[in-house]
Amino acid sequence: xxxxxxxxxxxxxxxxxAGILTVTTKxxxxxxxxxxxxxxxxxxxxxxxxxxxxxxxxxxVYVGGIVVLIIFxxxxxxxxxxxxxxxxxxxxxxxxxxxxxxxxxxCTLLCxxxxxxxxxxxxxxxxxxxxYLLVANTPESFVLPFExxxxxxxxxxxxxxxxxxxxxxxxx
Amino acid sequence: xxxxxLEHLLMLSTALFFIGAYGFLTRRNMIAMLMSLELMLNSxxxxxxxxxxxxxxxxxxxxxxxxxxxxxxxxxxxxxxAIIINLYRNTKNIDAENADHxxx
Numbered sequence: 001x002x003x004x005x006x007x008x009x010x011x012x013x014x015x016x017x018a019g020i021l022t023v024t025t026k027x028x029x030x031x032x033x034x035x036x037x038x039x040x041x042x043x044x045x046x047x048x049x050x051x052x053x054x055x056x057x058x059x060x061v062y063v064g065g066i067v068v069l070i071i072f073x074x075x076x077x078x079x080x081x082x083x084x085x086x087x088x089x090x091x092x093x094x095x096x097x098x099x100x101x102x103x104x105x106x107c108t109l110l111c112x113x114x115x116x117x118x119x120x121x122x123x124x125x126x127x128x129x130x131x132y133l134l135v136a137n138t139p140e141s142f143v144l145p146f147e148x149x150x151x152x153x154x155x156x157x158x159x160x161x162x163x164x165x166x167x168x169x170x171x172x
Numbered sequence: 173x174x175x176x177x178l179e180h181l182l183m184l185s186t187a188l189f190f191i192g193a194y195g196f197l198t199r200r201n202m203i204a205m206l207m208s209l210e211l212m213l214n215s216x217x218x219x220x221x222x223x224x225x226x227x228x229x230x231x232x233x234x235x236x237x238x239x240x241x242x243x244x245x246x247x248x249x250x251x252x253x254a255i256i257i258n259l260y261r262n263t264k265n266i267d268a269e270n271a272d273h274x275x276x
Contacts, residue, residue, distance in 0.1 A: 008176050012184045019188055019211055023195025027183040028204060035207045037190075042214050046182075051221055054238055058217075061242050066210060066249045073253045077260040095197035110182050116227065123229035133236045142236055149243045153233040156247035160254040162253055166261075 004048075011048060015041035026083045028074055036067045051125050181222045189213035202266045203255050206249065213245045 018038035025031050039062045046055035086092075132138075134146050188211055195208030217238045224234025233241050263273075 002175060005175055008180075014178075015184065016187055019191040022211065023199065023204075023208055025189055031204055032205055035210065038211065042218065046217065048223065049225055051225070051235060054221060054235055055218075055241060057242055061246050062210070062214070065246060069249060070203060070207060071252055073257055076257055077203070081259055082239060084199075084201050084204065087200065094200045095178065095194055098195070099190045102193075103186055106186045106190075107223070110179050110186070113254040114231055115178055118227045119230050121230040123225045123232075125232050125235050129232060130235065130239075134233055134239075142240075145240060149240055151179055153243065153247055156251050160250050163251070163254040163258050 008045075008048060011041055011044050015045065026086070027081070028084055029071070030068050030079075031069060034075060035070070036063060039063050039067065050123070053125060053127055053130055178222065178226045181226075182219065185215040185218040185222070188212075188218070200267045200269060202259070202268055202271075205252075205268065206252050206256070210245065210249065213241060217241055 015038055018034045018041060021034040022031050022038055025034060030144045039058065043058040043063065044089055046052075046058055132141065136143075192208045192211030192215065197210065199205050199208060208248060220234040220238045221242070224232065228234070246259055256266055259271060
């Protein structure tokens with residue numbers, strides 16, 4: 001087993017352990033911190049796959065943005081110290097059963113499926129190619145989705161402000 | 173890099189997806205449900221990049237999809253948190269079972 005393989009299995013174990021602790025720990029703030037570690041592990045996995053741009057975006061948007069947002073909202077809703085009520089025994093039993101059987105079924109499908117051989121070319125996710133993919137003036141590029149995402153982000157921003165705004169008392 | 177079979181990477185993302193699904197089914201706190209949702213979205217991102225790298229290394233479309241998914245996930249998390257904070261302001265509680273104001 002080479003160093004690269006050992007690194008992969010370490011990263012995978014880290015991601016899964018942090019993920020399991022995210023969904024099982026009692027305190028909400030600890031769950032947010034375990035989520036942070038899990039997302040950092042996924043960024044490490046992207047680095048391991050030599051997709052540096054995706055890893056950087058993962059760190060900036062998820063670790064630096066979404067987790068901080070979640071921690072802010074935990075503090076704003078005063079949940080940081082309290083123990084969450086544990087799930088109903090019956091519900092966690094049946095969801096665990098459903099999830100484990102679905103995961104086992106998916107894994108057997110994965111192992112029995114014949115994956116076609118990839119082409120021999122070297123995967124080159126350089127930033128220049130990503131830029132051409134997103135906004136180049138060619139039929140294959142994703143210009144329209146790119147613009148739609150920017151409109152979506154604007155709509156989400158305005159929507160957040162409108163939803164979270166305090167309702168003004170009617171002044172007449 | 174190449175000695176890791178494709179199946180092991182897909183098993184990792186499958187396990188992460190179902191961990192997120194388990195959290196989504198068992199958690200009652202809305203912020204905790206949102207965190208489980210983020211885990212599921214991330215497992216999909218891993219899948220896109222793995223398929224792109226192992227099966228179609230001559231293109232980078234999977235990476236483009238991953239970037240779009242990350243952007244949409246950020247927007248979704250922001251809107252969800254705005255809704256949760258507004259709900260907390262009205263009811264002082266963010267458990268999913270208590271948010272039944274629209275129930276007839």
